[in-house]
Structures are given as C-alpha cells and as structure tokens.
Amino acid sequence: MKGNGRIIEYALSTLARRKFKNFSIAVVFSALIAVLSSILFLTHAYKTETLKLLDNSPEIILQNMSGGRHELIPTEYIKTLSGIAGVGQITPRYWGYYYDSLTSANYTLMAVDENMRDIQLIDGRMPQTDTECAVGRGVADLRQAGLKDDFFLITGAELSVNLKIVGIFTANSAILTNDLVVMTKDSLIKFFNMPADKATDITVEVNNPAEVSMVARKIRRAFPNSRPILKNELIRTYDNIFNWRGGIVLTMFFGAIAAFMIFVWDKATGINAQERREIGILKAIGWETADVLTLKFWEGAVVATGSFLTGLILAYVHVFYFNAQFLAPVLKGWSVLFPRFQPMPYIDIYQIFVLFFLTVVPYVAASVVPSWKAAISDPDAVMR
C-alpha cells in the first residue's frame, strides 16, 4: 500500500485514538439521519402506495348528492349511463362504514364484486355465501381472529350478524384492504338495511381516456344531482395533500438540518490545541499541506458516511420492519388518511441524495476547512 492508502489507514487510526469524541459524534449523526430518513421513507412509501392504489381505481365514480351530502344512488341510473357515448363498463358498488365499539375502530364494509375477484392478495378466498366474509390484516389483528374464526358485527341494539372468516388479505395489499370487511352483496344490503333499488355509488369506465371529462359533463347533465369524481382529480387532490404534509415534513427536516449545522460548526471551530499541534508535527516531518488535508478529508468522510449508512439502515428497519413505531406519535395526522399498516419499502433515491448532500458534505467540509489554516501555516510553531 502506498501514499494515499497509508493516509487513509492513518486517518482510521487517528479516529480510533479519539474514540470518545468521534463515537459521540457518530451517535448524534446516525440518530439524525435515522429520524430524517424514517420520515422520508414513510411519506414516500405512503405516497407511492396511494398513487398505485388510485391507478387501479375506475375513471369515474358517480355519487348521488342530496343537500350537499353523499347519498345512495338509484341503480336505474345505469340504464341511462350505458346510453352515453364513450362509456365502458358500469358497476354499482355497495359499501359503507361501520364503527366497531368492541375495538373502537372504523371498518369499511364492502360487497364482493367482479373487479375484486381479481385480487390475488388473499390467504383463503373471497366470500361466496351470505355467512362468509374476508377481512383485512388490520381488522384480523384488532379482533385477534384468523381463518375460519367467527366474526360478529352488531347492527342495532339487539341485531347482529355472525360471519365466518374465509379469507384474510395479505400485507402486500395493506393500504387497500387494511380496514376492509368484504361480504356478499345480499348480506351487506341486509346489514345496512339498504333499499333494493339503490347502491352506494356507481363506477364508470371510459373507453378513451381523453374523453373522460366530456363523459363526466354528459353525466352531470343527465343527473344534475350527481357528482362524478374523476380519477385524475383524485390523484391531484392526493398529490396536494401529500405536498401539504410534505411541507410540514420539510419544515421539520430543515429544522433538523439547521440544528445539525450548528453542531457541525461547533465541532469545526473546536479544533483543539492537540490537533493543531499534530498538524504542525506532520508538516514538520515532511507532510505537504495537501497530505494533511487528505488526512482530514478521510477522517471526516469515514465518520460521515459511516454514520449516514448506519442511520439509513436504522431508518429502513424502523419503518419497514417495525412499522415506524417511533414516528407514529409525531405523524398522528396521517392516520386520518390511512389506517396503520405495514408500509411496503419504496425508496426515493433522489431524496437520499439530497439528504447526503445536506449532511455528509457539510460535515466533511467542516472537518477539512478548520484544519486548512493550521495546515498552510509554517510548521515552526511546533518547535516551541
């Protein structure tokens, strides 16, 4: 090993000689990266899953409005809808919300339909008879129920339905299905006591995506009380919500970075007499300024990249294996949008790069710059 290799080796031994100082810096550094990248991982995973979910949703969801509120929609609309040019498949959907006092949680109850049969992400199968149901992972966990277990839902003071769990959605479909209870259409209609000629809403596919807004206009004209919700609008809305929340996250983010900068600055200006003396000795025994700066660069780079990677791995494990447990209280607002679920690991490389440039780079600079002054001055100071 020659020149630069030996300088790197020496940098490592120098770090080891100042174990306590460097270790405590590495702990703070790793912790900061762990927190920041946990936030980034989590929000990015939420966003990716949501947009993926929206991608599979129908072009138009038609709701019936009354007094500004969402109401049941007459199924006879379907006849008129199929007469509109450009309209593809039309499907009435039956679903509703249910507050489960037993577990103090909201479930979404939904009738099994054609589209859903495509879902492969299930242990067991979809319900086929009126006494069967399939539930999301979150619901199963809350009720501590498994396949073939009984599942009660209480309707009124005395009424209740008793279903058997025949399927549980797998974790991979968590964001779609976590709070879901799927049953047959008949048992759902009975449970919610819905009139036979009404559905919750109607989904409308459009053959040519360019015609979506035109079709939506025609629908509005045909049913002035209805509200067509376009997939594109939904995506835009979610995007805005994410950007808004992203703004809050960003504020926290820069707060943390600012604190980190102060920490770095403090460390940087704190080049002590002993370090200064060592630089003088190295120069006096024949090291060039560039050699000294190379040394300081590697000292900084090893601590910074080591801490960065440690923080990243901690964040990954925290978010994707431990369900971001430590962040949950901070990001409570998210649960309005999402049930708690195990996020899938989606990572935005770009964000990692930004984080890298905002932390590792300034740290390395702060390791090199203050040594600069000592390194360019004459080494004769060490002689006294």
Add this chain to the structure above:
Amino acid sequence: MDAIIRTEGVSKVFNAGLADEIKAISAVSIEISRGQITVLKGPSGSGKTTLLGLIGCMSRPTEGKIFVEGKDVAKLPERFLTDVRRKTFGFIFQHFNLIRGLTVMENVMLPLYPTDIDGGQMERRMEEILDKLDLTAKRAVRVEKLSGGQQQRVAIARAMINEPAVILADEPTAHLDTKLSEDFLNIVTSLNTEGKTIVIATHDPLIYEKPYIDNIIEMRDGAVKEAALL
C-alpha cells in the same frame, strides 16, 4: 570547505506591524559545512531555535537568503519548500514532538506515509534504524509509555527515516541527565561518521565543550557573536 547550508543577511520578524512585534534574529550570515558537527550556542532567547527553523525550511526569513545545497530556498513556494525539508532535513525537537497514542513503529514511519515508497522497503528501513537505536524491543509500545531518553531515541529514529543529509537538533540534552546526554552524543557522533551533517542548538557545555565539535556559532540577542572554526 564545502558549505551545505549558507545564510546571507537573514532576519526574522515575528508579529510584524503589531504592538508585540519582535525581531528574533537579524542579519545572520553563517555557513554550515558538509559532514561536520556544528553547534549553535547562546543564552535563552538569543534566536537559536528561530535560526534552526529557518535553516531547516520550517519557515521563511523576513529578509535575506538561505542556500541549501547551493539553491536559494527563501522564496520557494510552500510545496517545494516541503520537498526540500523532507529530502534534506531530519528534526529532533526539544520536546520530541512524538504523536501520543501511536506506537514507536508508527511514529518512526509517519514521515514516509504520504510518499510513494513501497511498504516493505519502508519497514526494512524502520527495522534497521530501530535496531541501531536499540529500540527493537519497544517497537510496539505507545510512545507516551517510554522514558525521556527512549522518547528521544524515537525522535532520532523518526528524523533518520527519510535518510536526510542534515540532522537538526534543538536543545537535545535539556531534559536528559549526564548519562543520557552522553548516550545522545554517541548516537550523534556515529551518525556523523556515517557522513551526516549535524547542527545542534544548545547552551549545554556538556555538548559544546566536546573536542569533536567542528564548529561553534555563538549567538546573542538575535545576532551572531563570532563564528570560530575550531
């Protein structure tokens, strides 16, 4: 006699322009002959360390010229100055200036780390020098655990690793008893017989009264009092 180092009217001013401006040495013109032992003698504050630093390319003079092997180094850019320093001089500092926490071997090889010398060769050189200075048994010991005399030998070993033509020593016996001082002088004279030029700054009679000192340059108040060729 062939002069390996020559100064012409060299002055050094510290804190120039400030209230505590100090003229450490002024108009110093001396010659150091190749292969000889030269002593810079003088009371405390007379400018010995300052002159030694200038000769050894540790800093540049405020005024005057310094020739090393016939080349004026006073105005050389820092990179070249470092190069001359590394190739020509080995320093033994008054306080040894070893790096605490590193072993004897590491301290001795440190000057060679940034060079392109191959690792095996570097270690062979180090082993040879440690052997010569009777430090082989202490090779893996951290320097702060050593006695003063041993630390000085490590400092000598480090000064020798670059195989310099000139060894500069500042007050080498200031912290040593008579026995250790004699040991030091034995090492120095043996280096001298190998052909090295030696310059020692000191006010210790034990050194400058030795018969084998070739040349004494006496300093007072930053100037050369007299240069006597013995």
